[in-house]
């Protein structure tokens with residue numbers, strides 16, 4: 117038995133054994149979709165193994181946060197979806213005898229070491245695209261299997277986490293994630309399929325699905341309500357029921373095929389480049405135990421629902437949904453989702469109107485207080501590809517955290533990382549040069565810097581990116 121990711125098996129077993137021996141466990145996790153699903157996977161496995169624990173969430177693990185965690189007095193702390201990047205701080209507490217850390221993460225590790233550390237980057241697996249925090253937690257959960265449960269059902273949540281971190285952005289999950297998908301299929305919780313790769317297949321009426329699609333922009337359809345309706349009406353299909361537009365999930369295979377072919381034809385005829393047209397089709401993941409037509413049935417919509425909770429200080433709601441609360445928690449999550457969607461759409465509109473400032477190697481915008489700092493990274497990612505916002509340069513996005521601090525989010529592309537871009541290094545070094553700190557992944561990273569240091573930060577980041585892509 118080597119587990120879903122054999123390279124991590126020994127580490128997972130060591131971490132699991134340590135948790136079984138713990139006197140008291142604190143589970144600490146990150147406030148996004150991957151962090152929530154990481155916590156849910158770990159919480160389920162701990163509970164099934166009969167290990168008692170408390171749970172906390174944090175926006176950004178820094179020295180202050182780790183000190184607060186130490187002050188809770190728990191003998192063991194299980195960090196999920198963060199911890200590796202703050203290993204230097206955590207190791208100091210370990211040395212001081214404050215707690216024993218167990219880490220299941222996929223971020224770039226800081227320069228320090230600890231015994232119970234489960235991270236794909238330590239065994240040559242890419243943490244940005246091949247295994248998420250929830251994936252690392254799932255590997256741990258499988259090693260925690262006990263008695264009558266092997267925890268394979270938790271693969272569903274692990275896949276939601278991976279997609280929440282956009283690890284499917286090359287058309288589907290790859291690498292170590294595929295081992296998890298396979299276990300989810302075997303366990304009967306997951307159904308992967310080649311399908312239209314647009315956001316909202318379960319819940320959006322067809323015209324909205326096409327109009328709002330920011331993944332591939334098709335002239336005359338994207339951002340064009342009447343254009344989308346005309347396109348659909350001209351297909352000669354019966355796409356309404358009781359006067360209402362159907363959703364993608366309501367269509368038959370043949371109908372889907374007809375829509376996809378027509379969309380591709382339209383995109384090609386409007387000059388959308390072939391590599392963009394190809395991204396219209398990808399592997400989609402359906403959670404077969406969830407009700408059809410709900411946000412929970414499609415992993416991409418599920419992950420957005422989770423971001424709508426945790427990024428607005430309601431991680432408890434998102435965790436409830438992950439743990440199977442389909443009543444109260446789901447209602448609250450849906451209300452939060454409406455708010456999140458409005459914020460995403462208003463934020464995106466603001467960026468499109470204001471535009472970005474283009475430097476030699478990077479482009480950037482400063483949203484000040486116009487965009488919440490916890491979602492400025494999502495909006496930066498969605499803005500790329502819009503008019504005047506190139507896919508060829510990384511984008512940096514600033515938003516005010518408070519009177520003294522500014523949050524920076526950075527987003528690149530796989531094209532750029534293949535050419536040497538590593539935004540985790542850029543964010544860490546550029547932020548440290550102005551008195552802040554940061555980290556993350558090669559393709560997506562973030563930092564916090566002192567207020568007023570934005571220009572200096574941009575100059576340093578521009579220089580570092582130039583060096584990497586040089």
Ligand code: C5P
Pocket residue numbers: 146148150151197244249280281282283285493494497527559560561
């Ligand atoms: O903290 P965490 O690792 O969970 O966050 C990763 C972030 O990177 C997510 O917000 C995700 O959307 C972003 N990302 C991205 N493009 C990728 C991979 C990740 O924007 N190709």
Ligand code: C5P
Pocket residue numbers: 149280315328329330331416419420423457460494497498
């Ligand atoms: O919120 P999250 O990072 O999970 O969103 C992933 C992707 O889903 C976004 O980049 C965007 O393309 C799409 N999305 C959308 N409309 C929303 C929420 C997300 O098109 N309301």
Ligand code: C5P
Pocket residue numbers: 176201223490493494524525526553554555556557560561562563564
């Ligand atoms: O917040 P955002 O979505 O932009 O974060 C992108 C990535 O950068 C995440 O993986 C996050 O954990 C990481 N990050 C970090 N240090 C910060 C801010 C973000 O490591 N100060």
Ligand code: ZN
Pocket residue numbers: 150151197222248249250281
């Ligand atoms: Zn993550």
